[in-house]
Every structure is written in structure tokens, then in C-alpha cells.
Amino acid sequence: MAAVSTIPTARxxxxxxxTGVVWxxxxxxxLLSAVLxxxxxxxxxxNQRISLAAIYAVIGLSINVLTGHAGQISLGxxxxxxxxxxxxxxxxxxxxxxxxxxxxxxxxxxxxxxxxxGxxxxxxxxxxxxxxxxxFGLTAETTVFNWRAFTGGGAGALxxxxxxxxxxxxxxxxxxxxxxxxxxxxxxxxxxxxxxAIVSVRNNERVGATLGINATAYKLLAFVISGFLAGLxxxxxxxxxxxxxxxxxxxxxxxxxxLMAVVGGLGSRAGVVIGSGFFALLPLVLxxxxxxxxNRPEFLGEATLHVVAPLLGAxxxxxxxxxxxxxxxxQLLPFRRWMAGGPFLEHRGHGAxxxxxxxxxxxxxxxxxxxxxxxxxxxxxxxxxxxxxxxxSHVDEEVR
Amino acid sequence: xxxxxxxxxxxxxxxxxxxLGGVDLDVYEHQIVGLIGPNGAGKTSFxxxxxxxxxxxxxxxxFAGNDISGLPTHKRAQLGLARTWQNxxxxxxxxxxxxxLTALHQHAGYSVFSGLLGLPISLDRERVLRRDAxxxxxxxxxxxxxxxxxxxxxxxxxxxCDLAMALASDPAALLLDEPSSGMSPEEAHQLGGTLRHLRDxxxxxxxxxxxxxxxxVGVCDYVxxxxxxxxxxxxxxxxxxxHPDVVAAYLGDGLEEVSxxxx
Numbered sequence: 001m002a003a004v005s006t007i008p009t010a011r012x013x014x015x016x017x018x019t020g021v022v023w024x025x026x027x028x029x030x031l032l033s034a035v036l037x038x039x040x041x042x043x044x045x046x047n048q049r050i051s052l053a054a055i056y057a058v059i060g061l062s063i064n065v066l067t068g069h070a071g072q073i074s075l076g077x078x079x080x081x082x083x084x085x086x087x088x089x090x091x092x093x094x095x096x097x098x099x100x101x102x103x104x105x106x107x108x109x110x111x112x113x114x115x116x117x118g119x120x121x122x123x124x125x126x127x128x129x130x131x132x133x134x135x136f137g138l139t140a141e142t143t144v145f146n147w148r149a150f151t152g153g154g155a156g157a158l159x160x161x162x163x164x165x166x167x168x169x170x171x172x173x174x175x176x177x178x179x180x181x182x183x184x185x186x187x188x189x190x191x192x193x194x195x196x197a198i199v200s201v202r203n204n205e206r207v208g209a210t211l212g213i214n215a216t217a218y219k220l221l222a223f224v225i226s227g228f229l230a231g232l233x234x235x236x237x238x239x240x241x242x243x244x245x246x247x248x249x250x251x252x253x254x255x256x257x258x259l260m261a262v263v264g265g266l267g268s269r270a271g272v273v274i275g276s277g278f279f280a281l282l283p284l285v286l287x288x289x290x291x292x293x294x295n296r297p298e299f300l301g302e303a304t305l306h307v308v309a310p311l312l313g314a315x316x317x318x319x320x321x322x323x324x325x326x327x328x329x330x331q332l333l334p335f336r337r338w339m340a341g342g343p344f345l346e347h348r349g350h351g352a353x354x355x356x357x358x359x360x361x362x363x364x365x366x367x368x369x370x371x372x373x374x375x376x377x378x379x380x381x382x383x384x385x386x387x388x389x390x391x392x393s394h395v396d397e398e399v400r
Numbered sequence: 401x402x403x404x405x406x407x408x409x410x411x412x413x414x415x416x417x418x419x420l421g422g423v424d425l426d427v428y429e430h431q432i433v434g435l436i437g438p439n440g441a442g443k444t445s446f447x448x449x450x451x452x453x454x455x456x457x458x459x460x461x462x463f464a465g466n467d468i469s470g471l472p473t474h475k476r477a478q479l480g481l482a483r484t485w486q487n488x489x490x491x492x493x494x495x496x497x498x499x500x501l502t503a504l505h506q507h508a509g510y511s512v513f514s515g516l517l518g519l520p521i522s523l524d525r526e527r528v529l530r531r532d533a534x535x536x537x538x539x540x541x542x543x544x545x546x547x548x549x550x551x552x553x554x555x556x557x558x559x560x561c562d563l564a565m566a567l568a569s570d571p572a573a574l575l576l577d578e579p580s581s582g583m584s585p586e587e588a589h590q591l592g593g594t595l596r597h598l599r600d601x602x603x604x605x606x607x608x609x610x611x612x613x614x615x616x617v618g619v620c621d622y623v624x625x626x627x628x629x630x631x632x633x634x635x636x637x638x639x640x641x642x643h644p645d646v647v648a649a650y651l652g653d654g655l656e657e658v659s660x661x662x663x
Contacts, residue, residue, distance in 0.1 A: 185516060192522055193508040194513030200502050201492065206453050206491035209473035210482065211569055212506040221512065 007113060016340075017305045017340050024339055028111040039172040047168035048240070049284060053277035054175035055236045056183050059278030060261045061269065062229035065186065067258070068266035070222035071202035072121065073130050076137025077257050080110040082249030084143060085368025086151050089159035090243050100138055103178075103235040111224045113140070118223030122253040123218055145246035175236055179273070182229055186269055189225065198222050237292035259313060263320045268329020270336065275328050283309040329349020401428045403472055404605045410459030412442070412629075419445045420456065420629040427573065431597050432606040434637065437626035438649065443609045444486055446626065447575050451474050451483055454656045462475050466570065478506055481653075482571035484562045486578050492551030496542055496561050499550055500533040503565035507532070526653075533568065539565050540594070555582040567598075574598070576608035580615050592618045617641065625649075 039047050059081060064397040066072050084106035091102035121129055144150065151157050165171050197218045200208040205215040215391050236319045247291040256279060264275020286309045290296070324330045405427040408410040412420040422443045427433045435443050448454040450461055463468050468476050490499050491519065508515070537543045538649040540560050545553055550561055559582060566574055579595075580588040592615050598604040599619075608615050616623060617637045625632040625646050633643045640646055 067483040184518070188516050188522075192512075192518075192526065193505055193510070194512040194515055195503040196498070197505055199494070200505075203491040204489065206473065207485065209453070210451055210477050210489070211503050211565065212474050212477035214472075214474045227518075 020341075024341065028339065036226065039169045039176070042069050042169070042172070044168045047172040049281055050172040051168065051175040051236070051240050052284075053280045054172070054179040055233050055240060056257075056260065056276040056280035057273040058175075058229055058233040058236065059257050061182050061273040062226045062233060063257055063261040064264075064266060064269070064272045065189070065229065066222055067261060068268075068272070069189070069198045069202065070219060070226075072219065072222065074117075074133045074226070075130055075251075075254055075258065075260070076117065076133040076135075077141065077230055077248040078251065078254040079137045079140035079144075080114055080230035081234040081237065081320055082140065082246070082255075083113050084110040084231030085159070085238035085244045085249070086145070086157055086234075087231070088235035088238045089152075089157035092160060092239075092255070093158040100330070101166070101234060103333060106235030106238075107231040109229045110234060114223045115220060115229020117227075118220045121223065122219055133252075138251060141246065141250065145249065151244070151246060154245075156243040157238075159242050160246055161239050161242065165239070171240065175240075178232060182232070183269060183273070185225075185229075193313060194218065194221060201330060256313070257318050263313075263316050263327050265327025265329025265332075268327065268332065268336075270332050271327050271329025274332075282312065282342035286312070309349055326385040401431070403427070404429045405450075405607065406460075406462040407450065408462075410446065410455040410456045410461070412445055412449055412454055419451065422458070423626070423629070423631055425624055425631070427585055427605055427607050429605050430599055430634065431617050431621040432595060432602055434623040435607060435609045435626060436611070436616060436623060436640075437632070440630035441626040442629040445628055445629075447483060447577055449610065450575060451475075451481060461558050477571075480570075480572035481575070482566040482569045482573070483575035484559075484566045484577055484579060486581070488558055488562050489565060490550045490558055490561050493549060495547050495549055496553070496557075496564075497533055497537065497546040499561055500536055500564050501529060503568035504529050504532055506569055526556055527594060531575045536564050536568050538614050539567075556584075556587055559583070563594075563635055573603070573605045573607065576606060578608075578609050578611060580610060580612040583612075585614075587614050588615050589618075591615065613641075 006206060039050055059077070062080070063074065063077060065090060066074050087109040088102040088106040091097040091105045092099060097105070117133065120136075121132055123133055146153070161171065165174055180205050189198075197208065197213045198221070200211065200213055201215045201218050208215050208218075237248070241248070257276075260276045260279035261272055262275075263279070264273070265271030283306065290308065320327050326333075402441065403426055405425070407423060407425040410420050410423045411418075423442075423446060425433075425435075435446070437443055445454060449456045450477075452468075452471060452587070458469060459469070463476070463479055463481055466479070468479065468481075468562045471608070491502070493528075509520070509525045512621075515522040521549050534543070534546075537546055540563065542557070542560055542564055545557055545561075550558055553561070559579065563576070566576075574594075580591055595606060595608075596619055599606060606635065607619075610620075620637050622634070623637050624634050625640060625643075627649045632649055633640060635643065
């Protein structure tokens with residue numbers, strides 16, 4: 001049967017008009033070109049910031065794979081990002097490797113370290129997992145990051161950029177490009193069997209196992225993917241600063257990374273990217289903004305300016321947990337639904353909130369309940385008319 | 401008729417509590433076998449031993465001639481042993497369709513890696529999987545609920561979704577844990593039709609824990625009665641109904657009362 005890829009509709013009752021398609025395509029195009037034009041329009045400072053935001057977004061997506069998809073917490077992510085950064089610096093400056101090789105090496109090192117943690121973490125859950133990852137991160141900090149031959153000790157490890165990426169604008173494009181690829185990877189993960197298996201295992205390992213899903217293997221896979229992405233981000237970070245120091249990867253940042261993923265909205269790609277970017281830029285931009293305040297009161301001194309950002313972060317976390325457990329991703333839901341070809345607002349009676357009886361009554365009678373009495377022999381269903389009516393996926397809507 | 405499931409001497413003990421004390425059970429191909437017994441008799445624990453969720457201290461489970469006693473749960477599932485759950489195995493936050501798609505895991509037909517990279521084979525196979533999932537939904541009359549979140553649906557529909565997931569793994573044997581619980585008598589009657597159709601047309605073998613007596617009498621070819629972790633009686637449903645031990649241990653004063661209570 002020829003595959004017909006129509007625009008998926010979120011609800012069967014909602015049909016997308018031709019102009020609707022055009023508007024959505026235009027919106028997508030506009031968003032994409034805005035992101036691509038950003039580094040061109042920005043100055044050096046802002047290009048550095050764009051790079052950092054993109055790097056944080058990759059880290060956020062890395063945490064999203066582990067915590068959002070697989071339901072495993074990691075308070076030791078600084079170990080993966082850090083090892084990636086040092087591995088990348090080591091490959092370029094000590095081994096004389098190419099930058100492209102270094103970034104792959106960084107990803108693989110992060111993945112290997114995450115696999116190691118995963119093997120331990122498979123046996124513990126909840127609070128104990130949090131403790132294990134916390135201890136893991138702190139141990140990595142005090143051992144690997146202090147290994148002078150590898151990290152250069154207090155002087156730091158040099159991570160020069162290749163000639164092509166010397167300018168901050170070029171580097172911003174690189175970071176955005178990597179972010180784009182990571183987004184694609186996460187999209188394919190969610191839409192393929194691995195992502196579904198990981199969600200199933202998160203929901204209930206035993207149930208997953210009776211569906212033939214190797215729970216251990218898929219949990220480990222989540223760790224490995226997360227570690228790989230963290231390693232990639234580490235490499236980007238290394239060549240962003242060009243000198244990597246162990247204090248860049250202390251426990252504080254690991255906490256911030258979990259926080260930004262939660263505020264962004266676990267399970268929501270766009271939410272996590274926005275949340276991560278926000279938390280990357282907040283400590284840089286906020287002091288500048290506060291300094292602009294005319295007649296700034298005395299107590300808002302130079303030192304205070306740098307306390308406001310973490311304070312704001314903590315407040316946002318509280319707000320998220322209490323009011324919007326789905327984070328920024330929850331706020332983006334109407335946009336997401338609209339872009340997927342559904343209506344912007346979901347009205348009552350459109351099937352979503354309507355009781356199933358009412359919903360089925362408005363549909364074709366042949367699909368109604370008595371089908372179970374005399375089950376018709378399964379025959380190939382005529383799917384051309386609505387090839388993909390079920391894409392109104394709720395994966396990203398999950399609120400935990 | 402070939403023996404599909406052969407269980408010998410399953411003993412399960414939690415600390416000092418003997419849950420199962422040497423249970424023997426046979427299920428022949430294309431049969432529906434009922435497993436009944438009072439609450440706490442060890443029926444669900446027995447299912448958990450069969451699927452490898454519990455590791456019994458003694459006993460052997462043979463499936464299609466292979467000793468599967470030492471295999472992990474997912475390996476047993478891959479050999480064709482599927483089950484449903486008393487408290488449902490659905491992911492409540494996903495839609496009915498997504499749940500069934502998840503249950504098609506074994507038949508994905510592409511590697512994790514090609515799925516992550518979005519290679520053409522994985523995309524092609526995904527389209528086939530979606531069609532397969534639609535077929536299963538149609539078969540159980542679940543299509544009207546395909547895009548609904550499972551958690552928003554009635555218990556009866558959720559149970560159907562659970563059954564759809566078990567069927568999606570294309571099993572040789574299906575273990576059903578109280579398939580009719582939470583259903584109205586009419587729904588339970590319909591379920592009987594579905595189960596018979598599964599046996600007769602799809603050549604499935606079914607072992608089911610069930611309390612609804614009319615359903616057991618109506619569809620089962622053979623019945624095992626479990627009491628305090630031991631097989632109390634076996635036989636055709638009609639014999640079991642008259643068996644004095646069963647009447648004493650399980651059915652109480654009479655069949656009518658039990659069937660009323662469970663309806």
C-alpha cells in the first residue's frame with residue numbers, strides 16, 4: 001500500500017484547510033529563518049551567548065532523555081559534560097586530533113561513563129538513585145577532573161578551535177547545528193520503538209517485560225544516549241571557552257541543569273530548549289538589565305545583582321511545580337497542537353473532554369461498541385483516507 | 401492435541417508464607433483453560449511465576465516443549481507468552497493507539513540504531529506497525545477511542561486496551577488475569593464471544609483467571625481450581641460446578657449466589 005503522508009490531524013473531527021497548511025508552513029519557515037538569522041544579526045557578545053544557550057539546550061535534552069523519557073534522575077550530570085569537555089580538549093591539544101574527531105570522542109566518552117553509572121543505577125530507584133548519581137558526580141569531580149595528565153590541573157586544559165570556527169558567529173552556527181541534530185535524534189527516539197520501550201519501562205518495568213521489552217537494556221540505552229549528548233555538549237563547551245577548568249563542572253551546575261529541564265518541561269523538546277536557553281542567559285543578562293534601572297536603590301549593589309538570577313531560578317522552579325507541572329512545554333501545548341495540524345484551542349465537545357459515549361455517538365456507527373460480539377476477521381483497513389490520524393501524540397503532554 | 405504449557409511442581413514462598421505448594425497444570429493448544437479459586441489462593445502469583453516476574457523456589461515451566469523456567473520475563477514474552485493484568489498494564493498518559501503501538505515492540509523489525517537515525521527501513525516499518533495497530537483496534541472495536549488518552553476512558557475500555565496490547569505481541573498463549581472484572585454482565589457475555597473467536601479463528605491458547613462463573617462455564621474447555629496454593633480439583637466446567645470440595649471451598653452455599661455476587 002502506498003504510503004500517503006497527509007498532514008496529521010490531532011482530532012478526527014478537525015479537518016485542515018489548504019490555507020491552514022500554508023499558515024503553518026509559513027510559521028515554521030519564519031521560526032527557522034529567525035533562528036538561522038540570529039547569529040548574523042548579533043554582535044560578538046551575543047554570539048557567545050547564543051552558543052552557550054545552545055550548549056545548555058543540548059544538556060537539557062540530555063537530561064530530558066534520562067529524566068523525562070526514562071524517569072531516572074541524575075544529579076551527577078556534570079561528570080558527563082565535564083568528561084566530554086576534557087576528552088575533547090585532550091584529543092585536540094594533546095593528541096593533535098581533528099575537531100570533528102574530538103567532538104565524537106567526547107560524545108563516546110560521555111556515553112561510556114554514563115553506561116558505567118547506568119550499570120550501578122539499574123539496581124536502585126528513586127531516592128537511592130539520586131544519591132548514587134550525586135555520589136558519582138562528586139567522585140568524578142574529585143578524581144578524574146583532578147587528574148593532572150588528563151585535565152591539566154589548575155591551569156586547565158587548552159581546547160583551541162579549528163581555523164574555520166575561530167569567530168564567535170561561526171561557533172554559534174556550529175552550536176545551533178549540533179542542537180538541531182540532537183533535536184532530530186530526540187524526535188526519532190520518541191517516534192521509534194526505542195522511545196516507546198523506554199516510556200513503557202518508565203511506566204512499569206514488569207508490564208514492559210511481558211511485552212518483550214528488555215527493561216534493563218532500554219534503561220541502559222537511556223543512560224548511554226543521555227551520556228552521549230552530555231559529552232557532545234561538553235565538547236562544545238570546551239571549545240567555547242577554549243580553556244577548560246575543573247571548577248566549571250561543580251555540583252551547582254548539575255543542579256541548575258536538572259532545574260532548567262524541569263522548568264522547561266520534561267518530555268517537551270521545545271520547552272526544554274527554551275528553559276535551558278533561559279537559564280543559560282539569565283545570569284549573564286539579568287545583571288545588565290538591573291544595572292540599567294534608574295535611581296537603583298542602595299541595597300541592589302554590584303554583588304546583589306548576581307544573587308538575583310539563582311533566586312529567580314528557584315522561584316520559577318516553585319512556580320512550575322505548583323502551578324504548571326508540565327513547565328514551559330505545558331504553555332506551548334496550543335502552539336504544538338496547532339503546528340501538528342490541529343486547532344489552536346481545544347474546545348469541549350471536540351472529543352477531548354467529551355465522554356467516550358458521546359464521542360462515539362457522533363462517529364460512524366460501524367465503529368461503535370458491538371464489534372466485540374461478533375469480531376470481524378481482521379482485514380487491511382482502508383487507511384489512505386486518514387493515513388495518520390493518531391499522531392496527536394500525548395507523549396509530550398505528559399505531566400508528572 | 402499438543403501440550404503448549406506444562407507446569408510441574410511450582411512452589412513459591414515469600415519468607416515464611418507458602419504462596420504456592422507444588423502446582424501442576426497443563427494447557428493444550430487451542431484450548432481455553434480457566435483458573436479459579438477464592439481470593440488469596442495464589443492465582444495471580446501463579447501467573448507471575450509463569451511469566452518470570454516471580455522466581456519460584458521449585459518447579460518447572462515448559463512452553464512449547466522448551467524449559468523456560470530460568471528465562472527472564474521479556475525472553476518468555478518473545479517466545480509467545482503474553483498476559484494481561486488485573487490492575488491493567490496500560491500507560492494511562494498515552495493514547496489507546498500509542499499503547500498498542502508500544503505493545504508491537506517485538507515486531508518492530510528494525511534495530512534501535514536505525515530507528516534513532518531515522519533510516520528508511522525504520523520509517524517503512526513504522527508505517528506497517530501503525531497499520532497493524534489499527535487492525536488490532538478494529539478487531540476489538542477500539543477505533544473510536546484510538547486518540548483518547550487511556551486514563552480518560554472507562555474501565556471496561558481500558559481493559560480492552562490491555563487485551564489489545566497482549567494481542568499485539570502476537571502470542572501463542574495468552575494469560576488473562578480476570579478479564580471480565582469491572583464489566584457489566586452484557587460486556588462479559590461479549591467478552592466470551594471474543595475469547596471463543598480468539599481460540600477458534602486465531603488459534604490462540606488461553607489460560608485465564610476468572611471469577612465470573614457464567615463466563616467460565618461458557619467458554620472454558622477445562623478448569624483448574626486453586627485453593628491455598630494447591631490444586632483442589634480439575635475437570636470440565638460442568639464437573640467442577642458439582643465437585644463437592646469446590647462447592648465447599650469456593651462456591652459456598654451454591655452456584656447462584658456466587659454468580660450473583662460477581663455479576
